[in-house]
Amino acid sequence: MRAGKERALSASGPAGHVSQQHSHPAPSPHAMAYHSFLLEPISCHAWNKDRTQIALCPNNHEVHIYRKDGAKWSKVHELKEHNGQVTGIDWAPESNRLVTCGTDRNAYVWTLKGNVWKPTLVILRINRAARCVKWSPKENKFAVGSGSRLISICYFEQENDWWVCKHIKKPIRSTVLSLDWHPNNVLLAAGSCDFKCRIFSAYIKEVEERPSPTPWGSKMPFGELMFESSSSCGWVHSICFSASGNRVAWVSHDSTLCLADANKKMAVASLCTETLPLLAVTFITESSLVAAGHDCYPMLFTYEEGPGTLSFGGKLDVPKQSSQRGLTARERFQNLDKKASSDMANAALDTVHKNSISQISVLAGGKANCSQFCTTGMDGGMSIWDVKVRPSRAPRPHQSLVSHSSKRNQYPQQSSSCLGVPQSGFCTAPLTLGSKAVGEQPLSVSEPGVGAEGSQNQMKDTARRSRLQLPLPCCSTAALPSPRAPGCQPALGCSNTEIKVVFLLFLLPS
Amino acid sequence: MARSTLSSRFRRLDIDQYDENRFVEEPEEATAAEPDASPEVEALLRQGEALRALHAALRSAPAQARSAALKEQAQGTMLRVLTSFKSSEIEQAVNSLDRNGIDLLMKYIYKGFEKPTENSSAILLQWHEKALAVGGLGSIVRVLTARKTV
Numbered sequence: 255m256r257a258g259k260e261r262a263l264s265a266s267g268p269a270g271h272v273s274q275q276h277s278h279p280a281p282s283p284h285a286m287a288y289h290s291f292l293l294e295p296i297s298c299h300a301w302n303k304d305r306t307q308i309a310l311c312p313n314n315h316e317v318h319i320y321r322k323d324g325a326k327w328s329k330v331h332e333l334k335e336h337n338g339q340v341t342g343i344d345w346a347p348e349s350n351r352l353v354t355c356g357t358d359r360n361a362y363v364w365t366l367k368g369n370v371w372k373p374t375l376v377i378l379r380i381n382r383a384a385r386c387v388k389w390s391p392k393e394n395k396f397a398v399g400s401g402s403r404l405i406s407i408c409y410f411e412q413e414n415d416w417w418v419c420k421h422i423k424k425p426i427r428s429t430v431l432s433l434d435w436h437p438n439n440v441l442l443a444a445g446s447c448d449f450k451c452r453i454f455s456a457y458i459k460e461v462e463e464r465p466s467p468t469p470w471g472s473k474m475p476f477g478e479l480m481f482e483s484s485s486s487c488g489w490v491h492s493i494c495f496s497a498s499g500n501r502v503a504w505v506s507h508d509s510t511l512c513l514a515d516a517n518k519k520m521a522v523a524s525l526c527t528e529t530l531p532l533l534a535v536t537f538i539t540e541s542s543l544v545a546a547g548h549d550c551y552p553m554l555f556t557y558e559e560g561p562g563t564l565s566f567g568g569k570l571d572v573p574k575q576s577s578q579r580g581l582t583a584r585e586r587f588q589n590l591d592k593k594a595s596s597d598m599a600n601a602a603l604d605t606v607h608k609n610s611i612s613q614i615s616v617l618a619g620g621k622a623n624c625s626q627f628c629t630t631g632m633d634g635g636m637s638i639w640d641v642k643v644r645p646s647r648a649p650r651p652h653q654s655l656v657s658h659s660s661k662r663n664q665y666p667q668q669s670s671s672c673l674g675v676p677q678s679g680f681c682t683a684p685l686t687l688g689s690k691a692v693g694e695q696p697l698s699v700s701e702p703g704v705g706a707e708g709s710q711n712q713m714k715d716t717a718r719r720s721r722l723q724l725p726l727p728c729c730s731t732a733a734l735p736s737p738r739a740p741g742c743q744p745a746l747g748c749s750n751t752e753i754k755v756v757f758l759l760f761l762l763p764s
Numbered sequence: 765m766a767r768s769t770l771s772s773r774f775r776r777l778d779i780d781q782y783d784e785n786r787f788v789e790e791p792e793e794a795t796a797a798e799p800d801a802s803p804e805v806e807a808l809l810r811q812g813e814a815l816r817a818l819h820a821a822l823r824s825a826p827a828q829a830r831s832a833a834l835k836e837q838a839q840g841t842m843l844r845v846l847t848s849f850k851s852s853e854i855e856q857a858v859n860s861l862d863r864n865g866i867d868l869l870m871k872y873i874y875k876g877f878e879k880p881t882e883n884s885s886a887i888l889l890q891w892h893e894k895a896l897a898v899g900g901l902g903s904i905v906r907v908l909t910a911r912k913t914v
Contacts, residue, residue, distance in 0.1 A: 403785070427787055448787065449911075488909045508909040509902035526863055528900025 288606045289327060291320070292634030297340060298613060299630045303347035305617055309333075310630065311340035317354055319371075335362050335373045342387035342398070349393045355384035361398050361408070363417060376417040378406045388433045394461045397442050399430030405444055407456045407476075422454050422477045432492045436499040440465040440474055443502050445490025451504045451512070453481040469500050469516035481520055486510055488531065491547070496537045497622035501557070503543055505532035511545060513557050513564055523557065525564035534614040538624035538641055542567065546611035546629055550603060552639065570639065571605045609633035789911075802841045809848055815857050817845045822861070822868050825914055835914060842872045847887050858894040866899040870907050871914045 292312050299310040307330070309319045317333040317340055338358030345352050352364040352371065359380050362373040378384060382401030389396045395409040398419075403426050408419040428447035435442055442456045455474035457465060470480045481502075488507030495502050503513040509531050512524040532547035541559065546552040554567035589595060609632040617638065619625035630636045780786060805824075808817035821842050826834045849857060861869060873895065876888045895903065 485911070487906070487911050507905075509905040526867065526902055526906065528902040530901050531905055 288635055288637040290633070290635040291327070294634050295609070295612070295632035296630040296634055296636065298343045299615065299628075299636065300343040300345035300352070301615060301617060301628070302345050303350070308636070309343050309345055309352060310636075311343060311354075312634075313339065315339060315356070315358075317343060317352070331371055333364060333371050333373070336360065338383065341383065341385050344387050344389045344396065346389045346393040351389075351393070353387050353389060353396050355387040355398050355400075357383035359384060359400070361387060361396075361406075363396075374417065376408050376419065378408070378419055379421070380404065380406060382429075385429060385431055386433050388435055390435045390439050390456075391437055392439045392462070394439075395456070395458055397433050397435070397456060399433050399444060399446070401429040403428055403430070403446075405430055405433065405442065405454065405456075407442075407458065409458050409461050411460070420458065420476065422456065424477070425479065425482075426452070431490060432504075434493050434495050434502070436468070436470075436495050437497070438465050438468060438499060441468065441470060441480060441495075441499070443493045443495055443504075445493035445504050445506075447489040449485045449487060449489065449506065451481075451483040451490050451493055451502065451514070452479060453502065454479055470520075481514065481516075483512065483514065483522055486512060486524065491532065492534045492545075494536050494543070494621070496540050497620055498540060501537070501540070503535055503537065503557075505535045505545055505547065507531045511535065511543070511555055511564060513543075515557075515559070515562065518559075518562055521562055523562050523564045525555065525566065527566065529553070533610060533612050534629070536614045536616055536624075536627065537621040538616070538619075538627065540622060544570070544614060544624075544627060546614055548610040549605075550607045550610060550631070551605040552611065552614065552627075552629060571607075606637050607631040607633055607635060802837060805841050805845060809845060814845065814849050814853065815860065817848070818857055819860075819865075821845050822865050825868055825872075838914065839872065839875050843876050843881075843884060846872070846876070846891055847884060849887070849891075851887075851890055854890055855894050858891075858898050861898075863899075866895055867903050867906050868914065869895050870899060870903045871910065874907050875914055 291310065294313040297311040297313050299308055301308050307319055307321045308327075309317055311317050315334065315336045315338060317336075318329050319331040319333070320327040321330045333352070333354070336354065336356040336358050337360075338356045340354050340356045342355045343352065350366060353361060353376075354364065355361040355378075359378065359382065361376040361378055361384060363376060364371040364373050366372075378398055378400070380398075380400045380402040382403075384398050384400045384406075386399045387396055395407055398406040398408065400406065403423070405422040405426070406419040407422065408417050410416075411418045422442075422444075426444070426446055426448065430444050430446045432445040433442060436453075439462060440455055440457045441453055443451065443453045445451045453470055455465075455471075455476060455478040457474050457476050459476075465474055471478075474480070483504075486506045486508060488510065490504050490506045493502060493504040500516045501513055502516075503511065505511050509527050509529060510524050511527060511532060512522055514520050514522045530548035532545045534547065535543055535545040538544050541557045543555045543557070544552050545555060551569055551571035553569050555564055556567045557564050607629065611629045611631040613630050615628050616624045617626040617628050619641070625641050626638060627641065628636060628638050805817045805821050808814075808820060821838070824838070825842075826838050858866070858869070869891070873888050873892050876884055
């Protein structure tokens with residue numbers, strides 16, 4: 255197992271090299287890197303509460319749990335109970351229970367007893383595969399979407415000591431692909447293959463109190479349809495509530511991203527993207543989203559509340575390698591001969607993930623102020639991305655930005671230190687990728703074959719490309735935590751400050 | 765012998781129509797018959813105003829209409845408009861369209877590919893290249909996933 259993993263690491267080429275080089279031995283549990291777990295797709299994954307363990311399905315009937323051991327990931331558990339591929343995993347942070355669902359039409363709730371995970375079968379009463387599963391925020395129930403065109407809401411019945419489920423059927427007309435719970439533990443958003451996104455009430459009177467009214471509606475009996483989108487023309491792959499629950503966003507197979515805002519009478523803003531279809535979306539603040547899909551890189555979208563529009567904020571995976579290496583004459587003729595083109599773009603993907611990204615999970619900061627998120631994909635790899643929100647002092651657009659530090663505990667003061675970055679467009683501070691790894695070497699030195707000038711150009715290039723601007727979400731400031739940097743104006747009612755989100759990716763040149 | 769001598773009429777039966785869980789499209793409200801804009805488009809073409817003809821043809825695209833004849837006619841008109849452009853003007857025309865226009869144009873381009881005439885494919889390929897540069901792969905995905913075809 256260990257040997258296999260090392261083979262996988264070295265076989266993945268530069269990415270594997272990268273992960274070995276700057277894996278982070280510091281006490282913080284995150285690895286600022288791309289880690290290749292498998293050579294097959296990761297079907298689904300879930301993190302535990304303190305982000306030291308990840309449970310994932312390696313494209314078979316099992317669930318493997320890996321724990322971070324310093325710089326490496328080691329497999330600590332194998333959960334073998336399903337008879338079909340495991341299609342959904344969710345890890346309840348507070349109660350430390352796992353729920354898994356699979357194509358064998360079953361779901362299991364796993365509890366840790368001693369050092370062993372013990373499964374409990376949940377009868378879902380479905381006759382097609384289960385596709386997705388999510389714990390509710392209070393972890394007293396979970397929802398399973400399936401190909402039987404219904405959602406099973408399961409809760410634990412104390413008297414009989416077993417899990418019972420209730421079905422939401424109408425008016426779903428095709429497979430339910432994705433689910434997300436509203437923070438009030440009652441409303442559930444479901445995206446399905448009948449091209450619609452819907453919000454249902456999953457109120458179970460046995461386990462909870464009657465919910466108070468929300469902008470989505472006030473009467474919420476079980477199974478009530480609170481919102482249904484008009485048909486877009488694609489299967490809804492992923493759906494996400496914002497942190498406050500007043501907005502829901504979904505991505506569908508016709509390369510569109512849509513957002514419904516309950517505060518605007520459920521008006522739907524949609525954006526037709528120029529990329530391949532997106533497969534996963536999550537909110538990172540109340541007005542910005544990160545989505546990823548078949549294009550193998552995450553991208554940022556922002557929602558402007560005033561006009562009610564969505565806009566593309568930029569590609570987040572900007573490789574640091576300069577593509578200005580220049581071809582030799584020989585390579586140029588070879589290209590002309592082999593590919594009948596003389597352009598310099600090579601056919602290899604220069605993104606971190608080498609295949610579609612299928613799932614995004616927020617690691618730190620919650621959906622209101624995400625500071626870190628994780629992507630897994632069909633290339634068997636997992637990548638962790640940092641988000642830095644940098645309030646600007648003056649309401650004028652900055653030239654560019656830049657990076658960073660990998661130390662998580664610098665966030666509270668990082669904004670002020672980042673503001674010290676010169677406007678000239680590149681960071682003079684050395685890029686620290688790991689506490690001991692590359693801390694001493696500024697990028698310009700470690701990049702072979704490119705002089706200081708080259709690295710400057712490249713920094714400007716990437717800095718320019720990675721400039722991202724977020725509008726300050728004025729109206730939803732209740733949900734937005736106040737910026738941590740000193741000297742920043744309070745968020746309420748002030749539209750002068752801008753918030754920029756800085757995304758990092760470290761790809762050491764090979 | 766393995767050869768069946770019984771009737772094979774059952775093979776012509778479509779059993780999917782009897783499936784109770786069949787996905788049926790929601791019934792569309794019949795929109796009023798779209799005013800046929802092809803005379804206007806033809807007039808613009810004769811005058812040499814290819815760009816305005818393109819905009820007019822896109823505006824009157826019968827996306828909602830059900831009748832195949834109307835769609836055929838619109839497709840023919842569109843093809844005439846597209847072929848009347850000079851190669852150098854294509855890029856400017858594409859840049860003048862908004863996002864929905866690009867998507868609609870892509871749909872017509874692919875519809876035109878389905879029934880190639882003598883030199884239609886060449887000009888359509890040029891249109892395709894320019895439209896792709898503006899609309900990206902997303903516009904092609906929307907052609908493939910569209911449920912209302914032109």
